[in-house]
Every structure is written in C-alpha cells, then in structure tokens.
Amino acid sequence: MKLGRIQGKVWATVKDPKLNNCTLYILQPVDEDENPIGMAQVAVDTVSSREGDLVYWVGGAEATFPFPDRQIPSDVTIVGLVDRLDLRKQ
Amino acid sequence: MILCKVIGSIVSTIKHDSYRNKKIMLVRPISPDGKFKSGTMVAIDTVRAGEGDTVLVMSEGRSTMDILELKNREPLRSIIVGVVDRIDTISSQLKK
Numbered sequence: 001m002k003l004g005r006i007q008g009k010v011w012a013t014v015k016d017p018k019l020n021n022c023t024l025y026i027l028q029p030v031d032e033d034e035n036p037i038g039m040a041q042v043a044v045d046t047v048s049s050r051e052g053d054l055v056y057w058v059g060g061a062e063a064t065f066p067f068p069d070r071q072i073p074s075d076v077t078i079v080g081l082v083d084r085l086d087l088r089k090q
Numbered sequence: 091m092i093l094c095k096v097i098g099s100i101v102s103t104i105k106h107d108s109y110r111n112k113k114i115m116l117v118r119p120i121s122p123d124g125k126f127k128s129g130t131m132v133a134i135d136t137v138r139a140g141e142g143d144t145v146l147v148m149s150e151g152r153s154t155m156d157i158l159e160l161k162n163r164e165p166l167r168s169i170i171v172g173v174v175d176r177i178d179t180i181s182s183q184l185k186k
Contacts, residue, residue, distance in 0.1 A: 060167060
C-alpha cells in the first residue's frame with residue numbers, strides 16, 4: 001500500500017460492465033513529504049474520496065478484492081482516506 | 091521482505107473494512123547500512139512496532155492473508171512482520 005494525492009477525475013462512459021458505479025480518479029503516488037513517486041495512475045475509488053484528498057491505495061491483485069461479491073478489473077484501488085499523518089521528526 | 095524504518099503512523103476514519111482495528115504505519119525502505127531509500131509505503135502492523143524502529147516489511151497479498159488468518163481475500167498487501175534488532179553485514183564488519 002502507498003500514499004497518493006487525488007489530482008483529478010476520469011470520465012469513461014464505455015468501460016467494462018464490472019466497473020459500473022465505480023469512480024475513477026487520477027492518482028499521483030506521493031511520499032510522506034508529498035514528493036511524487038513515479039507516474040500518476042488511474043485508480044478505482046471505494047471510500048467516497050474527493051479530488052485533492054490524501055489517500056492510501058493498494059496495487060496488484062489485491063486491488064481487485066475490495067468488494068466481497070464481485071471482482072473489479074483494477075490494479076490500483078483507493079482503500080482509505082488519510083485524516084492525519086503522524087510523522088517522526090528526523 | 092524488505093528492510094524499512096517506521097517513520098510515522100496514519101490516522102484514518104473512512105477506510106475499507108479490512109483496515110478496521112489495525113495499526114496503519116508509514117514505512118520507508120532503507121539499505122542495510124541504514125540509509126533511506128525512496129518509495130514510502132503504508133503497512134499494517136502486527137508486531138507492535140514503534141516509530142523509529144527498523145522493521146521487516148512484506149508486500150505480498152497471499153502471505154498477508156495467511157498472517158492475519160483471513161478467510162476471504164481482502165485488499166491488504168503490505169504488512170510489518172518483524173522488528174529488527176541488529177543487522178550484520180560484511181561491510182559493517184570491515185569497518186570495525
């Protein structure tokens with residue numbers, strides 16, 4: 001799992017039916033100081049996040065598991081909203 | 091598994107159900123001699139690791155499922171599985 005900042009929304013009318021009712025966001029993976037890590041990704045949202053939110057997301061096969069009754073064709077899925085980061089001062 | 095240092099924790103109210111009642115930590119990969127590397131990760135804690143601890147982090151869903159004894163597949167991947175007391179490497183012995 002990693003941190004990410006939601007940068008925008010993706011609208012796609014024609015998509016796999018399993019992705020119906022899923023919100024797609026542009027997600028930039030970031031580190032604890034908000035420095036970007038790698039390329040921005042398109043992520044499926046499961047926690048009603050909004051643009052600008054700091055979130056954590058899961059990648060790989062686990063990204064298909066958030067719904068118990070169905071598997072979604074996703075490899076980046078947002079699974080939590082960050083309220084606060086408690087960082088150790090270095 | 092990779093070596094990481096715990097750099098903080100995350101407070102989160104709205105999250106997937108599989109993260110409920112779990113400690114969500116922020117870990118950053120380090121090299122064996124303790125230098126920070128890039129790629130900060132979010133990891134579930136099972137060994138009561140604290141901030142500043144060097145830890146072993148596993149990033150694999152199936153193993154996480156086994157450790158947490160989950161029956162269903164859940165969107166959990168990275169997990170802290172051990173607190174490192176000491177690392178002995180050839181280069182650290184050469185320095186002595």
